Amino acid sequence: MRFPKKVQGTLLFICLLTIQSFAQPGVNPNLKLAIQPQLPQKYLLREGNAPAAVKTQLLTQRSMISQQKLLFNVGFTSVSGKNIAQITGDKDVPTAEVVRIKQFATTRVLNPASLNNIKIFLKLCIASGKTYDARNNGYVSPVKNQMCGNCWAYGAVGVYEASYKRINGGSFINASEQHAENCVDGDCTGGNAYKVFEWMVNNNKNLNTEVASPDAGVNQACPGGTPATNYYATDWGIVDPSGDINKIASVADIKAALCKYGPISVSLWVTTLFQNYTNGVFNETPSNYAAPTTNHAVIIVGWDDDKGAWLIKNSWGTDWGEDGYMWIKYGTNNVGKKACWVIAKKS
Amino acid sequence: MKFIVILLFLAACGSSSGSKETKKDTTNTSQTDMSIQTDGSKNQEDIHVKLNERFDVRLNAVMGTGNSWWLADSAFKSNLSLDTTFTEVNSSGKDGAPEVQVFRFKGIAKGVTRLLFNYSQPWKKDDKPSDTKTYNVTVE
Numbered sequence: 454m455r456f457p458k459k460v461q462g463t464l465l466f467i468c469l470l471t472i473q474s475f476a477q478p479g480v481n482p483n484l485k486l487a488i489q490p491q492l493p494q495k496y497l498l499r500e501g502n503a504p505a506a507v508k509t510q511l512l513t514q515r516s517m518i519s520q521q522k523l524l525f526n527v528g529f530t531s532v533s534g535k536n537i538a539q540i541t542g543d544k545d546v547p548t549a550e551v552v553r554i555k556q557f558a559t560t561r562v563l564n565p566a567s568l569n570n571i572k573i574f575l576k577l578c579i580a581s582g583k584t585y586d587a588r589n590n591g592y593v594s595p596v597k598n599q600m601c602g603n604c605w606a607y608g609a610v611g612v613y614e615a616s617y618k619r620i621n622g623g624s625f626i627n628a629s630e631q632h633a634e635n636c637v638d639g640d641c642t643g644g645n646a647y648k649v650f651e652w653m654v655n656n657n658k659n660l661n662t663e664v665a666s667p668d669a670g671v672n673q674a675c676p677g678g679t680p681a682t683n684y685y686a687t688d689w690g691i692v693d694p695s696g697d698i699n700k701i702a703s704v705a706d707i708k709a710a711l712c713k714y715g716p717i718s719v720s721l722w723v724t725t726l727f728q729n730y731t732n733g734v735f736n737e738t739p740s741n742y743a744a745p746t747t748n749h750a751v752i753i754v755g756w757d758d759d760k761g762a763w764l765i766k767n768s769w770g771t772d773w774g775e776d777g778y779m780w781i782k783y784g785t786n787n788v789g790k791k792a793c794w795v796i797a798k799k800s
Numbered sequence: 801m802k803f804i805v806i807l808l809f810l811a812a813c814g815s816s817s818g819s820k821e822t823k824k825d826t827t828n829t830s831q832t833d834m835s836i837q838t839d840g841s842k843n844q845e846d847i848h849v850k851l852n853e854r855f856d857v858r859l860n861a862v863m864g865t866g867n868s869w870w871l872a873d874s875a876f877k878s879n880l881s882l883d884t885t886f887t888e889v890n891s892s893g894k895d896g897a898p899e900v901q902v903f904r905f906k907g908i909a910k911g912v913t914r915l916l917f918n919y920s921q922p923w924k925k926d927d928k929p930s931d932t933k934t935y936n937v938t939v940e
Contacts, residue, residue: 604895641896723864725868769921
């Protein structure tokens with residue numbers, strides 16, 4: 454059966470309203486299970502003005518989400534239906550680099566200042582607890598918006614900002630991802646978050662402010678001199694006890710690290726479905742622990758065992774996901790690879 | 801009342817999916833009979849394929865920025881089927897590095913059609929693609 458475009462749009466809106474009504478408490482529980490959670494109002498309103506092709510894409514994705522009883526919703530857009538296979542040929546951090554980092558991570562000793570500082574956090578987070586959200590402790594700086602393929606710099610600097618706040622108190626600092634990008638092995642075409650930590654700690658380098666060095670969306674030369682900030686770090690490390698940067702760290706190890714050091718930088722696998730996430734618990738693809746592929750760096754800031762999920766902070770602005778955050782099921786989309794932490798220097 | 805609503809729901813969904821683009825699951829990337837590849841280096845390109853021939857459109861994307869390629873419309877469906885889509889991982893091992901999104905089509909009916917791809921962050925309000933690619937496809 455075919456309808457004119459206007460009628461299609463109206464019917465589509467009715468579809469969405471229908472989904473909303475079925476998702477209400479007290480209505481058919483099976484339908485509720487298949488289509489939960491509700492699409493937030495802001496996405497519902499926005500979708501009313503989306504192009505017809507976008508609406509069709511979302512219907513396809515929602516159908517797949519419903520069939521597979523996935524726990525999240527998609528909104529607003531365009532991108533393809535279920536997507537993206539992780540084909541073989543995963544290229545990790547090179548072996549020699551893994552060995553070098555492993556040697557460092559397994560033989561290192563925290564300096565006394567760091568040991569003293571991490572005690573602050575231990576009091577506020579219980580790794581065996583069912584839930585934790587570092588935002589409630591006021592440690593998580595506002596969501597930012599990356600300008601190129603420099604997610605790794607955001608994954609690192611966001612973790613540093615959280616550590617700085619925990620250790621030094623006061624207002625949030627706004628450190629420069631561009632400065633990190635300029636001075637570290639990595640650029641607008643990709644990088645690894647741990648490189649920022651390594652550069653800061655091993656070379657006693659400090660980050661500039663975002664105001665002084667905003668994200669320009671392009672590669673720039675590393676400036677000479679020392680920025681007029683106290684954004685230094687005293688230690689960094691790999692979450693997985695083996696020190697293997699390419700390994701997906703266990704849930705228990707990530708929780709313990711989160712409580713001990715603060716928000717953790719991790720990598721994961723982004724797909725078009727991930728890009729369309731609006732709310733709920735994202736659980737697209739089981740992680741491939743043998744050969745995990747990743748293409749994006751984010752920050753784990755909490756967990757909820759009832760959801761069985763991590764709370765991650767992304768760097769795609771607040772119009773994505775749940776105001777810039779996502780709940781992602783433990784053990785999916787390779788989340789937890791390249792998990793690492795940093796400890797800010799006390800001013 | 802609820803029955804009518806469900807009927808409308810099914811009709812609308814059926815109508816939409818019947819007239820617009822849909823995509824298949826993409827876990828199977830082992831097919832090897834594609835004969836044409838275009839690497840997306842040009843913004844507009846002509847492609848000639850034979851009936852039942854497969855071809856790949858390979859477009860550079862940085863998924864870590866939140867951007868990806870998507871087909872803007874379903875105008876191609878009368879001449880082409882979209883067999884699969886997948887992403888080839890970047891070889892650098894770096895997060896945020898460029899990858900390749902692959903769209904695999906098959907010629908299913910003789911004639912001329914058009915493939916229009918848009919590159920964007922799907923949640924952005926202005927919905928304006930930051931890049932576009934157009935392929936004029938002739939199925940012979």
